[in-house]
Amino acid sequence: MSAALLVLVALPVPLFTAFSYDLPSAFASLAQPGRLVVCPFRSKRLLGVITEVRSVEASDAAIRRKKVIRVLSEPSLPEDLFLFLRELAGYYLAPIGEAMRLALPPTERWTETLLEEPTLFPTTAGIAQRKIAFVVPCTVGASGASTVQALTKVQAALLARVRGLGGAPLAALTQTFSSARTVAARLAELGLVQIEQREKAADPFFSEAVAKDTAPTLTQDQAHAVARATDILTRVASGEQRTGATMLLRGVTGSGKTEVYLRAIADARAKGLGVIVLVPEIALTPQLVQRFRARFGDDVAVLHSALTPKERLLMWKRLRAGELDVVIGARSALFAPVLRLGLLIVDEEHDPSFKQEEGVRYQARDMAILRAHRASALVLLGSATPSLEAIHLTREGKAELCVLSTRARAQALPKVELVDLRRTGAGPSGDKRISLPLHRAIEQTLAKNEQAILFLNRRGFAPSARCEGCGVLAECPYCAVSLTFHKRDGAVLRCHYCDYQMPMLTQCKACASTDIALEGVGTEKLEETLAQLFPAAKIARLDRDVGSGKAAHRILERMQRREIDILVGTQMVAKGHDLPQVTLVGVINADAALSIPDFRASERGFHLMVQVAGRAGRGDLGGRVLIQTYDTKHPAVVAAQTHDVLSFTELELRARKELGYPPFSRLALVRIDALDESKALASAHRLAAVARQTQGLEVMGPAPAPIVRLRNRFRFRILLRSPSRTDLRKGARAILAAGLTIPSGVSVVVDIDPASFL
Ligand code: ADP
Numbered sequence: 001m002s003a004a005l006l007v008l009v010a011l012p013v014p015l016f017t018a019f020s021y022d023l024p025s026a027f028a029s030l031a032q033p034g035r036l037v038v039c040p041f042r043s044k045r046l047l048g049v050i051t052e053v054r055s056v057e058a059s060d061a062a063i064r065r066k067k068v069i070r071v072l073s074e075p076s077l078p079e080d081l082f083l084f085l086r087e088l089a090g091y092y093l094a095p096i097g098e099a100m101r102l103a104l105p106p107t108e109r110w111t112e113t114l115l116e117e118p119t120l121f122p123t124t125a126g127i128a129q130r131k132i133a134f135v136v137p138c139t140v141g142a143s144g145a146s147t148v149q150a151l152t153k154v155q156a157a158l159l160a161r162v163r164g165l166g167g168a169p170l171a172a173l174t175q176t177f178s179s180a181r182t183v184a185a186r187l188a189e190l191g192l193v194q195i196e197q198r199e200k201a202a203d204p205f206f207s208e209a210v211a212k213d214t215a216p217t218l219t220q221d222q223a224h225a226v227a228r229a230t231d232i233l234t235r236v237a238s239g240e241q242r243t244g245a246t247m248l249l250r251g252v253t254g255s256g257k258t259e260v261y262l263r264a265i266a267d268a269r270a271k272g273l274g275v276i277v278l279v280p281e282i283a284l285t286p287q288l289v290q291r292f293r294a295r296f297g298d299d300v301a302v303l304h305s306a307l308t309p310k311e312r313l314l315m316w317k318r319l320r321a322g323e324l325d326v327v328i329g330a331r332s333a334l335f336a337p338v339l340r341l342g343l344l345i346v347d348e349e350h351d352p353s354f355k356q357e358e359g360v361r362y363q364a365r366d367m368a369i370l371r372a373h374r375a376s377a378l379v380l381l382g383s384a385t386p387s388l389e390a391i392h393l394t395r396e397g398k399a400e401l402c403v404l405s406t407r408a409r410a411q412a413l414p415k416v417e418l419v420d421l422r423r424t425g426a427g428p429s430g431d432k433r434i435s436l437p438l439h440r441a442i443e444q445t446l447a448k449n450e451q452a453i454l455f456l457n458r459r460g461f462a463p464s465a466r467c468e469g470c471g472v473l474a475e476c477p478y479c480a481v482s483l484t485f486h487k488r489d490g491a492v493l494r495c496h497y498c499d500y501q502m503p504m505l506t507q508c509k510a511c512a513s514t515d516i517a518l519e520g521v522g523t524e525k526l527e528e529t530l531a532q533l534f535p536a537a538k539i540a541r542l543d544r545d546v547g548s549g550k551a552a553h554r555i556l557e558r559m560q561r562r563e564i565d566i567l568v569g570t571q572m573v574a575k576g577h578d579l580p581q582v583t584l585v586g587v588i589n590a591d592a593a594l595s596i597p598d599f600r601a602s603e604r605g606f607h608l609m610v611q612v613a614g615r616a617g618r619g620d621l622g623g624r625v626l627i628q629t630y631d632t633k634h635p636a637v638v639a640a641q642t643h644d645v646l647s648f649t650e651l652e653l654r655a656r657k658e659l660g661y662p663p664f665s666r667l668a669l670v671r672i673d674a675l676d677e678s679k680a681l682a683s684a685h686r687l688a689a690v691a692r693q694t695q696g697l698e699v700m701g702p703a704p705a706p707i708v709r710l711r712n713r714f715r716f717r718i719l720l721r722s723p724s725r726t727d728l729r730k731g732a733r734a735i736l737a738a739g740l741t742i743p744s745g746v747s748v749v750v751d752i753d754p755a756s757f758l
């Protein structure tokens with residue numbers, strides 16, 4: 001009597017277990033973990049991944065189980081990637097099927113109509129010519145719509161995505177929104193978007209040829225870091241390295257970290273090892289990509305949001321087949337099927353964008369360390385302002401620290417001056433936010449024909465609109481936040497959380513006064529004020545409203561070509577841009593970033609200030625930074641003034657230790673929300689009670705979230721804290737289990753190692 005085969009399959013459904021199916025003997029030769037299979041599930045057929053293969057006795061095989069419909073011969077996940085994903089799912093308590101999906105090549109949709117093999121993974125021939133449907137946002141003014149109705153959650157989310165990107169291929173949207181076609185059509189009916197047929201554009205990262213560069217002679221610091229990396233890579237290649245190795249490369253802005261990456265990559269490739277490079281936002285790093293191409297030619301896989309699914313699939317296949325051995329991209333590039341992975345680089349490892357805030361809420365930097373462990377590879381974390389987590393790793397002996405202490409070409413770090421807004425008056429604009437010293441500094445920069453960057457972390461024209469008659473703020477009807485006035489998009493009030501928008505009020509809804517005042521300053525207003533003050537200057541703005549993809553890319557190129565004198569923007573201007581003609585950087589309001597309700601506010605504010613300051617004086621012209629603040633004694637401000645990463649780190653680590661926050665404890669945030677406030681609160685109380693039965697765990701809350709209502713849903717939080725990861729996970733698991741029994745309509749999400757508390 002022969003044994004039969006049974007497979008466990010992870011399916012893309014929000015459940016935590018794998019499902020067992022009988023494997024028809026015809027597929028026996030393909031039965032391996034990591035292979036894709038088509039399985040019946042409820043009334044559907046779903047695409048899943050085999051997680052385990054077991055032989056069972058024929059008697060056991062007689063138990064009625066559903067049968068696998070088909071096993072796909074390709075694509076399949078490499079085994080190390082598959083094992084890593086299983087561990088990741090366990091770590092974040094995420095459904096295994098959803099974790100697997102992070103790494104699978106794009107398919108049009110995961111439902112049965114598209115499960116015929118040829119159409120599921122279309123051939124990649126001829127991807128260059130065809131026209132594609134492109135979804136572009138309309139301005140409210142242009143559509144003539146005077147009232148914008150409440151959108152469904154998915155409509156609002158898709159609209160936000162399209163607005164954020166300044167337009168997106170419809171096919172790319174179907175990646176995230178399975179109903180993108182119908183949703184986009186509905187938004188088009190509402191006059192919120194337009195669907196256009198466009199020629200598929202050339203890949204913006206490869207549109208221009210790049211001349212080969214010659215590698216410079218390394219500085220001593222660089223040479224040391226490269227030697228350490230090479231050492232480890234030698235052990236990785238020979239198989240001597242039995243676990244992961246982590247290196248933290250701390251180097252002031254402009255110290256030549258990128259050059260260290262390039263050498264380490266060259267070394268890894270020479271040893272036949274694959275490489276993954278993670279950057280915070282690929283659209284904002286065109287220069288980095290150019291430098292990679294200049295060194296390695298065009299055989300570098302660049303994963304970015306403007307790729308069509310077909311291009312993405314092509315890239316996936318080429319990596320899987322070992323045709324390409326270097327991939328660079330934002331956090332999701334962590335899941336690229338790179339063969340013989342030997343080196344992972346996380347550039348600007350402190351950047352908050354490495355945390356995914358929807359679906360599987362993973363931290364790509366942390367998971368890069370895990371993937372490196374499983375592959376016995378080297379992970380290189382780089383930053384001028386390392387996260388406290390990364391520094392803590394070096395203190396615990398879990399990571400090796402390498403320091404680049406001076407700028408690569410020996411330029412001085414820019415001089416940082418504080419402008420005390422309590423004592424300093426407004427410049428000629430009359431607006432305090434362009435103080436006299438800042439005004440003068442801009443004048444001088446323009447006179448010398450150099451460039452300036454002004455950083456303000458508020459997009460839109462004015463952050464709020466208030467009735468002067470009764471004092472009421474214009475709030476979003478669906479969220480407990482004030483509406484931001486956007487002038488460029490046709491004078492609208494917009495919610496930055498749900499994307500609701502309405503025409504600017506002419507009259508207060510509460511008291512009918514027509515005296516509505518705009519409060520505060522956003523990037524649009526700053527741009528406008530500067531244009532009035534310096535009419536001859538060429539001014540541009542870089543924030544989410546301008547776009548994050550190609551539009552951002554273009555602005556940075558114009559900046560590089562000296563076609564812009566003053567660049568105004570949000571944290572998008574603080575990324576690693578290397579613009580040698582920038583000699584002035586102004587931080588308009590340092591206090592804004594420091595006052596958000598989050599235990600990391602101080603750290604984030606400090607990082608932002610140092611990073612944006614680091615854009616100044618990278619060439620030979622020297623640099624100057626003005627930080628405007630009402631709190632010149634704030635430790636983050638004081639440390640930013642002297643570029644003193646070390647003292648700030650010590651101070652902040654001490655504070656974290658005293659307060660028992662990470663990296664000295666582990667956190668899990670439980671988010672509970674529902675349309676019905678009392679239902680949400682009652683469920684939150686029940687879950688908190690469940691968590692309190694777990695030992696070794698501190699349970700805080702439930703408490704209302706900082707934004708108590710979002711998209712009409714009332715939101716509560718429970719914070720779990722423990723020095724022990726095991727205890728924390730026990731509590732989190734207990735909550736998830738209890739979450740299955742709370743009333744329908746209440747959603748419960750567990751966020752392990754939370755980064756955002758809104
Ligand atoms: P970081 O990534 O640390 O901000 P970059 O790698 O961008 O720094 O380096 C800053 C500048 O210094 C770049 O223009 C780079 O080409 C140059 N550079 C880097 N290393 C060297 C070196 N060893 N000799 C000369 N120039 C260098």
Ligand code: ZN
Pocket residue numbers: 467468469470471472508509510511512513
């Ligand atoms: Zn009023």
Ligand code: ZN
Pocket residue numbers: 476477478479495496497498499500711
């Ligand atoms: Zn809203």
